[in-house]
Amino acid sequence: MHIPFVDLHAQYLTIKSAIDKAIADTIKNTSFIGGAPVENFERSYAEAYEAPYFVSCANGTDAIYIALKMIGIGPGDEVITTAHSWISTSEVITQAGAKPVFVDVDEFYHLDVTRLETAITPATKAIIPVHLFGQPVDMPTIMSIAEKHGLKVIEDCAQAHFAEIAGRRVGTIGDAGTFSFYPGKNLGAYGDAGGVSTCDKDLAELMRMYARHGALRKHEHQMEGINSRLDGLQAAILSVKLDHIHDWTKARQTVAGLYDELLGDIDGISIPRRRSDTSHVFHLYVVQVDDREQLQRHLREHGIQTGIHYPTALPYMPAYRYLGSRPEDFPNACRNQDRILSLPIFPEITNEQVEYVVSTLKRYVRS
Numbered sequence: 001m002h003i004p005f006v007d008l009h010a011q012y013l014t015i016k017s018a019i020d021k022a023i024a025d026t027i028k029n030t031s032f033i034g035g036a037p038v039e040n041f042e043r044s045y046a047e048a049y050e051a052p053y054f055v056s057c058a059n060g061t062d063a064i065y066i067a068l069k070m071i072g073i074g075p076g077d078e079v080i081t082t083a084h085s086w087i088s089t090s091e092v093i094t095q096a097g098a099k100p101v102f103v104d105v106d107e108f109y110h111l112d113v114t115r116l117e118t119a120i121t122p123a124t125k126a127i128i129p130v131h132l133f134g135q136p137v138d139m140p141t142i143m144s145i146a147e148k149h150g151l152k153v154i155e156d157c158a159q160a161h162f163a164e165i166a167g168r169r170v171g172t173i174g175d176a177g178t179f180s181f182y183p184g185k186n187l188g189a190y191g192d193a194g195g196v197s198t199c200d201k202d203l204a205e206l207m208r209m210y211a212r213h214g215a216l217r218k219h220e221h222q223m224e225g226i227n228s229r230l231d232g233l234q235a236a237i238l239s240v241k242l243d244h245i246h247d248w249t250k251a252r253q254t255v256a257g258l259y260d261e262l263l264g265d266i267d268g269i270s271i272p273r274r275r276s277d278t279s280h281v282f283h284l285y286v287v288q289v290d291d292r293e294q295l296q297r298h299l300r301e302h303g304i305q306t307g308i309h310y311p312t313a314l315p316y317m318p319a320y321r322y323l324g325s326r327p328e329d330f331p332n333a334c335r336n337q338d339r340i341l342s343l344p345i346f347p348e349i350t351n352e353q354v355e356y357v358v359s360t361l362k363r364y365v366r367s
């Protein structure tokens, strides 16, 4: 049996005629940049998400950058984020001219709110929590600390479309929520795409302007901006896929439930912990094991693709060597990086495939 880590082609086949038509229509109407497909997607995403404002852009990295710049982050500022994420989260802080400050993770792989206040200095201006793997961060605590210290909050929702905490969608709690629609994300385009949600009308307008060369109307540049546009083909594809997101999320949650059930009582494997009062949308299903490399090889030899998200925590990347982080500075992130393994999860994976992954895994752990 061959089990891919994700199977985007299987998903395409389930919606082929609608996707093919959306692509053909966009080409026929030559709405390559801007126009109806982009406006439609922005409107339907905001509606589906119950977010007052949604601004599309070129990718999920730009989304964070645009939000940071427009909440006023710049040179001399510090921005706090998690030690465990994809590098987009921290590189945009530097890009905006500010300094990234990392905080270790808790048992949910999230920025540990109990360590947050010790990282705050007079230069701190914002916090970027990441709803990593699809599970919401402890936003109520983050928001109360942010309020107390007058800090802005940008939620990195690249892995957590439609996840909820205490009945509220991630990305509508902080000042802005940023999304990636990279193909493999829970809602994925067929190329790069991204966007920012916010409840703040002025911020929405600024972000829209900034992402479009500083102009809301052609040739009326209020400021210098950047070129970060969602293209028409991606928008048309995303609008088709948006209709299926809730079914796909449910399917991911069912798969995760099956993994939990089948892996729960095996010594040597820790299954993901779940925060109470949240809906986890399971972008990734991440377990911990002692001998990760050998297990990964064993699974590969049996046709099972796995991933590691991520093999090096951000503070230990060569890119951040200048910060001089020691293992004891981020003990949890440091320990996790050698133990985490992401198992195949996607809405179309079958029970039979999940059972095969688990039985192959069990054979290894028990041998």
Ligand SMILES: *Cc1c(COP(=O)(O)O)cnc(C)c1O
Residues within 6 Å of the ligand: 059, 060, 061, 062, 085, 086, 088, 089, 130, 156, 158, 159, 179, 180, 181, 182, 192, 193, 194
């Ligand atoms: C994917 C991802 C991003 C960046 O999104 P792109 O669309 O690839 O630029 C940012 N943060 C996290 C946590 C991600 O997983």
